[in-house]
Amino acid sequence: MGKCKIIFIVLGLSGAVLQRVWGEAPQVGLNASSKVVGKTVAVINNEPIFLDDLERESFPFIEHYKRTAPEGELTPEKITTLKNKILDRLIEEKLLLQEAKAKKLKVTKPEIEKGIQQFKEPFYADDSGQPIDRKEAENKFQEQLTKEGLTYDQFKARVEEQLEKVKLIDLEVRSKVTAPKDEDTKKLFKKIEKKMKNEPIEASSPEEENDSAQLAKYLQRLTGEQMRVRHILIRSKKADEPAKRAEARKKLENILQRIKNGEDFAFLAEKYSDEPVSKARGGDLGFIAKGDIGIEAMDQAIFKLKEGEISAIVETDFGYHLVKLVERKAPHTLEYEDVSDDLKNYLSQKSFTSKLEKYLKDLRSKASITVHPLN
Numbered sequence: 001m002g003k004c005k006i007i008f009i010v011l012g013l014s015g016a017v018l019q020r021v022w023g024e025a026p027q028v029g030l031n032a033s034s035k036v037v038g039k040t041v042a043v044i045n046n047e048p049i050f051l052d053d054l055e056r057e058s059f060p061f062i063e064h065y066k067r068t069a070p071e072g073e074l075t076p077e078k079i080t081t082l083k084n085k086i087l088d089r090l091i092e093e094k095l096l097l098q099e100a101k102a103k104k105l106k107v108t109k110p111e112i113e114k115g116i117q118q119f120k121e122p123f124y125a126d127d128s129g130q131p132i133d134r135k136e137a138e139n140k141f142q143e144q145l146t147k148e149g150l151t152y153d154q155f156k157a158r159v160e161e162q163l164e165k166v167k168l169i170d171l172e173v174r175s176k177v178t179a180p181k182d183e184d185t186k187k188l189f190k191k192i193e194k195k196m197k198n199e200p201i202e203a204s205s206p207e208e209e210n211d212s213a214q215l216a217k218y219l220q221r222l223t224g225e226q227m228r229v230r231h232i233l234i235r236s237k238k239a240d241e242p243a244k245r246a247e248a249r250k251k252l253e254n255i256l257q258r259i260k261n262g263e264d265f266a267f268l269a270e271k272y273s274d275e276p277v278s279k280a281r282g283g284d285l286g287f288i289a290k291g292d293i294g295i296e297a298m299d300q301a302i303f304k305l306k307e308g309e310i311s312a313i314v315e316t317d318f319g320y321h322l323v324k325l326v327e328r329k330a331p332h333t334l335e336y337e338d339v340s341d342d343l344k345n346y347l348s349q350k351s352f353t354s355k356l357e358k359y360l361k362d363l364r365s366k367a368s369i370t371v372h373p374l375n
């Protein structure tokens with residue numbers, strides 16, 4: 001969880017479900033002391049969602065999309081589609097909270113305090129994951145509250161609301177999920193094995209066919225050859241002026257020369273790389289399989305390296321890259337015992353997701369919802 005935003009997550013959920021039921025920013029207008037009542041984008045059972053709320057919620061996602069999407073996909077239509085998806089999630093957040101209030105679900109003080117501590121946890125470590133002084137962490141947390149225009153009491157109220165939604169989902173959805181049977185897990189494993197061998201399988205629906213293909217791809221990745229690499233990126237878009245592109249390349253050439261002269265790759269990655277996630281870890285991307293990065297030129301550079309070797313400069317749409325191969329993992333055979341627990345968790349999560357979606361659909365069907373066009 002990043003520190004750029006205090007993220008209000010429905011605690012205890014995971015994966016795709018998390019993405020459906022967590023709210024990024026508190027819906028308190030532009031700041032806590034002055035509620036700005038502007039254009040409404042939706043009204044749910046007479047409770048509005050304001051454009052200000054949607055814009056604030058959308059901002060980090062849109063910024064991330066702008067940084068990572070190919071230039072050809074950065075269209076107003078794509079941005080509107082993304083905003084509509086976020087609005088859809090805000091509507092579901094509102095419905096869940098309304099239902100929790102209607103059922104008079106209560107959260108205890110110890111539960112709230114525990115929830116607050118979970119939100120505070122990221123502030124107790126620096127960007128590299130190392131613990132920092134408690135007083136400094138509390139100061140950073142308070143600074144973030146001030147930046148977002150929240151008092152501590154308002155923040156505490158938001159945490160309480162999230163926990164009320166957790167209780168609602170536990171009561172109405174999670175409690176009705178049963179553990180998968182061993183025969184179902186083994187049946188799924190056999191389908192995945194066939195998919196990994198490109199053999200046809202019997203699927204009850206296109207969704208099941210797609211799920212089996214995705215699981216096969218994932219497990220093929222885990223059992224196939226993997227490389228642990230470090231990475232340095234000097235960012236420069238292809239649309240940049242030639243002089244700017246040349247400057248970026250020259251900067252990386254100088255870094256490469258310093259590495260050849262004996263300087264540490266990880267140190268230079270942490271100091272100079274424009275890739276924010278791996279930068280804090282000395283450029284460490286962890287173990288990757290072919291296709292994970294999604295850039296053919298990078299795969300070609302990485303998968304021909306020997307351990308300890310550094311690639312030549314790689315040019316992509318994002319800029320210029322250097323990679324160092326730290327460790328190579330050889331492929332191995334997939335065994336049922338290695339993945340049985342993961343497959344059981346997958347089947348449980350799938351059942352939970354299905355029941356949650358049905359529950360949300362039922363809430364929608366009973367609600368009065370008006371959505372205004374964003375264009």
